[in-house]
Amino acid sequence: MGQHDDMxxxxxVLDGNLAAYSSLVDRYKDMIFTLVIKIVRNREEAEEVAQxxxxxxxxxxxxxxxxxxxxxxxxxxxxxxxxxxxxxxKIISAPIDDxxxxxxxxxxxxxxxxxxxTEEKLKLMHQVLQQLPQxxxxxxxxFYHNKQRVEEISVITGLTESNIKVKMHRxxxxxxxxxxxxxxxxxx
Amino acid sequence: xxxxxxxxxxxDHFLEQLIDLMPYEKAPDNFTNGIMLQLxxxxxxxxxxxxxxxxxxxxxxxxAVAFAGVVLMLFARWPFLNFxxxxxxxxIRTVFTKSINLFNSLTEMMSYLKSSSVTIxxxxxxxxxxxLERILxxxxxxxxxxxx
Numbered sequence: 001m002g003q004h005d006d007m008x009x010x011x012x013v014l015d016g017n018l019a020a021y022s023s024l025v026d027r028y029k030d031m032i033f034t035l036v037i038k039i040v041r042n043r044e045e046a047e048e049v050a051q052x053x054x055x056x057x058x059x060x061x062x063x064x065x066x067x068x069x070x071x072x073x074x075x076x077x078x079x080x081x082x083x084x085x086x087x088x089x090k091i092i093s094a095p096i097d098d099x100x101x102x103x104x105x106x107x108x109x110x111x112x113x114x115x116x117x118t119e120e121k122l123k124l125m126h127q128v129l130q131q132l133p134q135x136x137x138x139x140x141x142x143f144y145h146n147k148q149r150v151e152e153i154s155v156i157t158g159l160t161e162s163n164i165k166v167k168m169h170r171x172x173x174x175x176x177x178x179x180x181x182x183x184x185x186x187x188x
Numbered sequence: 189x190x191x192x193x194x195x196x197x198x199x200d201h202f203l204e205q206l207i208d209l210m211p212y213e214k215a216p217d218n219f220t221n222g223i224m225l226q227l228x229x230x231x232x233x234x235x236x237x238x239x240x241x242x243x244x245x246x247x248x249x250x251x252a253v254a255f256a257g258v259v260l261m262l263f264a265r266w267p268f269l270n271f272x273x274x275x276x277x278x279x280i281r282t283v284f285t286k287s288i289n290l291f292n293s294l295t296e297m298m299s300y301l302k303s304s305s306v307t308i309x310x311x312x313x314x315x316x317x318x319x320l321e322r323i324l325x326x327x328x329x330x331x332x333x334x335x336x
Contacts, residue, residue, distance in 0.1 A: 018227060025220045030212035037213050047216055054223045110202050118209060125206050144207040172200055 006070040010061060025054050028071065031146055032078045038137040039082035049085055053078040068155060072148060076156040079138070086134065104173075104180040112183045128178045136171045143168060251321060258310050 006027075012020040032053055037046035056077050057064075064073055113121060129137055142148040142156060150168075154161045 019224070021227065022220050022224050025223050029215040029219050033215040033219075034213040046213075047219070050215060050219070051223055051226075055226060058227055113202075113206070121206060122209055125210055140207065144204045145210070145212075172203060175203065 007066060010064065010070065013058075013061060021058060024070075028074055029054075031071070032074065034145070035075060035138060035141050036078050036082040038141050039079070039134045040085055041134065045085060046082075049078070049082045052081050056081065069152065071146070072152045072155055075142065075146070075148065075152075079156050104177045106176055109176050109180045109183070113179060116183075124179065124182055127182060128175050131178050132171065132174065136167070136174070139164065139167060140171060140175075247321060247324075251317060254317065255314060258314055 006024065009020050009024050013024075029050065033046055033050045036049040036053070037043065040046050040049055053074065057074055060077075064070065113124075116124065129140065132140070139153065139157075142153050143150070148156065150161050150164050153159070153164050157164070159167070
C-alpha cells in the first residue's frame with residue numbers, strides 16, 4: 001500500500017465513508033506511536049498524542065494537499081502535537097561525553113557489531129538510542145526507520161535541510177561512540 | 189556546505205540495517221477502535237477553504253472597524269480629552285499634554301464611565317458582538333457551513 005492507495009482512501013473518507021479511515025489508522029498507528037513515544041517518553045501520553053494526531057488529521061483531511069506524502073503530513077501533525085506536550089514539562093536526558101564522540105573507529109565498531117547475535121544487537125541498539133535526547137531519537141526514527149527523506153524531515157520538523165544533515169552526522173558519531181563503549185563494557 | 193558534499197553525513201547503510209532490525213512500538217490493542225468511536229461520535233472534517241478563511245478575515249476586519257469606531261466615539265466623549273483636532277495647530281503637543289491628562293484622570297474617567305449609560309451600552313454592544321462571533325465560529329467549525 002503506497003501513496004496512491006492512501007489517496008484513494010482519503011477520497012473515500014471525504015466522500016463520507018468514515019469506516020475507510022480505519023485502514024489509514026491501522027497502517028500508520030505503529031509508526032506514529034513509535035515516533036511520539038520517542039518524544040514524550042511515556043506510553044500513556046504517547047497513546048493520547050497518537051490519538052490526537054489521528055483525530056486532528058481526520059479533521060484536516062480536506063486540507064491535505066497531495067504535494068507531500070500522506071505519511072509526511074501525518075508525521076508533521078504527530079511531531080507538532082508531541083512537541084507541544086513536551087513543552088509543558090522538562091525532560092532530562094543523559095548527555096554523551098563529547099570527548100568520546102571523536103574517539104572511535106567506525107570499521108572496528110561495525111566489525112564488533114557484526115559479530116553479535118541479533119538479540120544482542122537489538123538490545124544494544126535500544127540502549128544506544130535511549131542515550132540520545134528526544135529530538136535526536138526522533139530524527140533517527142524518521143530517517144532510518146520511517147525512510148523519510150531529508151526534505152521531508154525538514155517539512156515535518158521545520159528544521160532546515162542543512163541543519164538536519166549536520167545533526168544527523170553528529171548523531172551518527174554519538175551512536176558509534178556509544179556502541180563502542182557498550183561493546184567494550186559488555187562481557188565477551 | 190554543498191548538499192552533495194553533505195550526503196555522506198546522513199547515509200549510513202550499516203546503521204540503517206541495524207535500526208531496521210528494531211520493531212515498531214505496538215500501539216495499544218483497541219487503538220483504532222477508540223479513534224473510530226470518537227469519530228463516529230461526531231468529529232467531522234473541517235473544510236478550511238480559502239473562501240472560508242477570506243470570510244473569517246472579513247468578519248474580523250468588520251469587528252476591528254466597529255471596535256475602532258467605538259473607541260473613537262468614546263475618545264471624543266471623554267471630558268478631559270475634548271480637544272478639537274481640526275482647530276489644533278500643534279497636534280503633537282496637544283496629544284502629549286492630553287495623554288498626560290489621561291494618566292492623571294483615571295479616577296475621573298472611571299467615575300465618568302460609571303455615570304455614563306451610553307458608554308456602558310457601547311461596551312456591552314461590543315461584548316455581545318464578540319460573544320456572537322465566537323458562537324458563530326463554533327457553529328462554523330461544527331457544521332462546516334459558512335455563516336459569517
